[in-house]
Amino acid sequence: MTDRPTPLPTLRPVSRDTLQDQVYRQIREALMSGRFQPGQKLTIRGLAEALGSSPMPVREALHRLSAENAFEVTDTARLRVRMMTPARLREIRDARVALEGLLAEKAVALLCDADLADIKDLCRQMQEAADKVDVSRYLWTNFAFHRRIYAVAQAELTIAAVENFWLHMGPCFALVAPDKAHLQRSMEAHDRIVQALVERDGAAARAAVTDDIMQAADSLARLIVKSDRSRLPASGVKKA
Numbered sequence: 001m002t003d004r005p006t007p008l009p010t011l012r013p014v015s016r017d018t019l020q021d022q023v024y025r026q027i028r029e030a031l032m033s034g035r036f037q038p039g040q041k042l043t044i045r046g047l048a049e050a051l052g053s054s055p056m057p058v059r060e061a062l063h064r065l066s067a068e069n070a071f072e073v074t075d076t077a078r079l080r081v082r083m084m085t086p087a088r089l090r091e092i093r094d095a096r097v098a099l100e101g102l103l104a105e106k107a108v109a110l111l112c113d114a115d116l117a118d119i120k121d122l123c124r125q126m127q128e129a130a131d132k133v134d135v136s137r138y139l140w141t142n143f144a145f146h147r148r149i150y151a152v153a154q155a156e157l158t159i160a161a162v163e164n165f166w167l168h169m170g171p172c173f174a175l176v177a178p179d180k181a182h183l184q185r186s187m188e189a190h191d192r193i194v195q196a197l198v199e200r201d202g203a204a205a206r207a208a209v210t211d212d213i214m215q216a217a218d219s220l221a222r223l224i225v226k227s228d229r230s231r232l233p234a235s236g237v238k239k240a
Contacts, residue, residue: 023053024061031070031081032166034139034173041080042071070167081171086224089172092165093217099162100146100213101206104193106153108202115152116197122148123194130183138183139173145190149197169216176219185215 027047030036048058062079065071071079107115122145129138143166150159176182189212196204 019053020057020060023051023057024064026051027058027061028065028070028167029143031065032163032170033143034170034177035136036081036171037174038081038083038171040171041074041078043078065167068164068167082168084168084172084220084224086221088168089217089221089224092168093213096162096165096169096213097210099158099165100150100209103150103153103155103158103162104196104205104209105202106155107149108197108200108205110152110154111197111200115148119145119148119197120194123190126190127187130180130187133178133180133183135174135177139170139177142173142186142190143170149193172220173216175223176216179219182215182219186212189215 036042042062044055044058044062047053047062048055051058062071066073066079070082072082074080122141126138126141126145128134129141150162153159189208192208193205193212196202196208
């Protein structure tokens with residue numbers, strides 16, 4: 001009697017799915033880490049060339065990200081990074097304060113020495129980027145710094161919600177980051193976050209994360225108001 005192989009279940013092609021997931025994650029992380037700016041228009045061909053990919057996985061990634069409200073469709077049916085409004089900013093700010101503060105506080109209780117070493121190193125890299133006003137490096141390490149802390153909290157659903165807010169906020173960070181004074185103020189908050197983690201002080205970690213989020217939101221709110229005023233037609237300005 002010969003052994004017959006057990007029939008395999010139907011499986012999806014690994015290579016194609018893996019490529020689509022990689023393209024999706026790269027574009028998603030680029031959004032969250034400030035590689036794109038609000039209002040920036042995107043083309044499938046341009047992204048495919050930048051990623052060294054064919055158009056198909058890029059089209060699929062953009063479709064998934066559009067379903068997550070990361071993009072909006074222009075009048076000419078092109079995709080662009082969603083713009084920020086004062087109302088949307090306030091909603092995201094308040095949600096981030098609640099959720100990210102919670103994650104930071106939970107992380108304190110679960111932190112190990114290896115986690116702390118990684119977080120300290122990312123903070124050091126951020127400070128170097130801030131000192132050099134290396135905006136691209138700063139934004140990426142800022143993203144990695146917060147993600148590394150929150151990963152310690154072991155709260156997948158909360159982290160998924162936070163990352164959805166980052167999809168909207170990430171592009172806006174590119175607008176406020178070039179301000180050297182803002183970078184240094186932000187690093188003060190980051191230093192306090194690290195210190196709170198070192199001291200295993202959950203309340204202090206939550207407070208420092210809240211301060212970091214509020215500073216960025218306040219800076220962005222001023223930019224939005226200034227931008228809106230600059231677009232006012234001359235006839236709409238009333239004389240005193």
